[in-house]
Amino acid sequence: MHIGFLNPQGNFDSANSHITKHPDFGGQLIYVKQVALAIAQMGHKVDIITRQIIDPEWPEFAETFETYPGVDNVRIIRLPAGPKEFLPKEFLWPHLVADWVPNILKFYQQEGGLPDAMTAHYGDGGLCGVLIEEETGIPFTFTAHSLGAQKMDKLEVTLENLPEIDEQFHFKYRIIAERLSMNRSAVNITSTRQERFEQYSHRAYHGAADVNNDQCFAVIPPGADSSVFGVQVRSQNEEATYEFIQKRLVRDIADLRRDLPAILTASRLAPKKNLLGLVQAFAMSQTLQERANLVLLTGGLDEPLHEPADNDFIEDAVLAPIREVVEENNLWGKISAFGLPDQDQETLAATYRFMVKRRSVFALTALYEPFGLAPLEAAVAGLPVVATKNGGPSESLRQGDQEYGVLVDPEDPADIARGLERLLCDAQEWEYFAQAGQQRVLKMYTWESTAENYLKLIEQIVSSPEARRRAELLPIHPYFRNPKSQTDVSLEELGDLYFGSNQKVLTNAD
Known part of the structure; x- marks a missing residue:
């Protein structure tokens, strides 16, 4: 089978350049790459289709074709969309319609045939799947990764501030594109049941997809790469990473505390990740301060x-x-924060293995985590996990009464502290959760299982067109047929979807 992955934003290259260093890169690209590679290893032909960038600041993304070393049947295909230079994802919309989709169709026409199916990622990839299907009949699956309405919720969008916020994020295009994508896709793929029933049921998506229709949705969780994060793996920079971490601990941690276990977290510096709640939990627990240090991995900040x-x-x-909590509670000498020298998975995995040797604990205390791949990667390396109960970890780290990690209320520092104390104060609990978490991930959450589920679904779609869902199709907005026309998506349309009709969006004209 021949499968195309539609992912216009960010970019892909064999060296994984910038993959964690820019808001348009990150977990979504890792997901697409890993699923594509795993499907290819099963003997299928895979194209990762993305945007060509010809820009001195982004030299890795100029060539039309690239491959991954040692993988014969995966191509990275970069095709132009609008200006040659890098553009943030929020500004790609008109260029996808006017350039990128036509260039994809032209490319495959010259090759002599289209893929059997497409899988579209994020709202912009989904929109392109819609337009390609309408032109060719090629079916597509839609994986949103995150939905715009939830981001609007987190930004606390109101009728009054909507014009200003939309000027930066272009939600008016994103929400319409997401509605079209989930409405016209053969299947919507979510990482958890919670994502399906909570995120897709947001009022902004009413009438686009029926969350109660099992033909419309498939839950396929992503995976952790045991070939990178496995406890027995050794990366090329393993010892160098160990030396680097030790130097940072010497820099930040008091002499007599340097061999203590660590409460380790690794996440973006965003308020929703709730690092503050973790620091508050550490500050309020004398037991935690006696038994462990707190270590924050902070991206590029040293x-x-x-x-x-x-x-x-x-x-x-x-x-x-x-810093205010650290100062008020005199946590100096007990807390360290730094960025790893190489922002790649191999270095992160080596860091986890270093921390396992000290019987450390991994913590993810985000206010809400749609899936939560980071704690699964830490678990593969052998770290027991304390994670937020809000979102994906409630499914991946618990099944019925069986626990594979300790779930906590991220808005209650005392509950976070209790969860951490449970693992750090009881050697048997640490051992149980270290083994149970690792075994759970290796059994249920690997990229191979993700790819197998994708492939099974796509094969069903291609082989049995009559089995594809028959929903009432939303019309394609005129803007997405011709961005150069006089018909733009209006803030009033966005306001009607997000706030409900009968609400008045305040614009400059008012």
């Missing part, structure tokens, strides 16, 4: 507890409140 971040929002919303 000393964020002492040096301000270049990003004012991160500085004011995340780091300044953490």
Whole structure:
């Protein structure tokens, strides 16, 4: 079978350049790459179709074709869309319609045939799946990864601030594109049941997809790469990573505490990740302070507890409140924060293995986590996990009464502290959760199982067209047929969907 992965934003290359260093890159690209590689290893032909960028600041993404070393049947195909330089994902919409989709169709026409099916990722990839299917009849699955309405909720969008926020994020295009994608896809793929029933049932998507229709949805969780994060694996920079971490602990941790276990977290510096709640939990528990140090992995920031971040929002919303708690509770010498020297999975995996040797614990205390791949990767490496009960971890780390990780209320620092104390104060509990979490992930959450489920679903769609769902199709908005026309998506349309009709969006004209 021949499968195309539609992923216009970010980019792919064999060296995984920038994959964790830009908002348009990150977990979504890792997901697409891993599923594509796993499907290819099963003997199928896979194209990862993305946007060509010809820009001195982004030299990795200029060539039309690239492959991954040692993989014969996966191609990275980069095709132009609008200006040659890099564009943030929020500004790609008109260029996808006017350039990228026509270039995809032209490319495959010249090759002599289209893929058997497409799988579309994020709202922009989904929109392209809609347009390609309408032109060719090629079916597609839609994997949103995240939905715009939830981001609007987190930004606390109101009728009054909608024009200003939309000017930056272009939600008016994203919401319409997501509605079309989930309405016209053969199947919507979610990582959890909670994502299906909570995120897709948002009022902004009413009438687009029926969350109660099992033909419309398939839950396929992503996986952790045991070939990278496995406890017995050794990366090329294993010892160098160990030495680097030890130097940072010497820099930040008091002499007599350096061999203690760590409460380790690794996440983006975003308020929703709730690093502050974790620091507050550590500050309020004398038991935790006696038994462990707190270690925050902070992306590209090497000393964020002492040096301000270049990003004012991160500085004011995340780091300044953490420093205040550290200062008020005199946590100096008990807490370390730094970025790893190489922002790649191999270095992160080596860090986890270093921390396992000290009988450490991994913590994810996000206010809400749609899936939560990070704790599963930590579990594969042998770290027991304390994770938020809000979102994906409630499914991956618990089944009925069986626990594979300790779930906590992220809005209650005392509950976070209790969860951490449970593992750090009882050697048997640490051993149980280290083994149970690892075995759970290796059995249920691997990229091979993700790819097998994708492939099974796509084979059903291709072989049995009559089995595809028959929903009432939403009309394609005129803007997405011709962005150069005079018909744009209006804020009033977005307001009607997000807030409900009969609400008045305030615009400059008012």
